[in-house]
Amino acid sequence: MTYTASGSMIVSTGLSSDMVEASIEEAFAKELNIHPSTIEVLYDASSGTVIFTITSEDAESLVDIGETIDADEFVSILDIPDDIVIESITSPSGVIVNIDVSVDASDVDDVDSRISDISNALDDEYTVESEGNFLSILISLGPQPYFYFV
């Protein structure tokens, strides 16, 4: 189970995409006091758009991070190169929880319909998206099933 929060920025820069992404990732990690591996930064040079996604094992820390990013002074205290100018920033609008579920459905008839039923049942609180049904080799190495996709 992972929690993510995404926001965006519009930047002006002549630096390469790799430089922009690395600089922003490092600056965010430093200012938010989080590990760089928990931040993904994607820069689209054609539009100047930066999408940043922060991952955490809990929702509460991401709510706090969202409030920090939302603060007026956040952009001004970011330690980024002078040749990256942040025109605007949109802080994360919410925290998303993501749960990946795998089911040994070897004995389940019409798997897609069953997933649709689950989606309808959870509809008030959750969104369910099928990631496909896979032929697998099942090897029992203990109490938990191990799925090897082929």
Add this chain to the structure above:
Amino acid sequence: MTGIVASFEVTAIVTKSLKEEEVDDITEEVIRRMNVTEDDIETSGT
């Protein structure tokens, strides 16, 4: 032994971390709708 694995992603917008009971509710819904056992289900990070 070969079989079919159904894989899907459950998402929601939250303000607090999910409680164990909430994750259990999802698991129970899967068990009920797919007629499988808890041992047939693998849930990420729980």
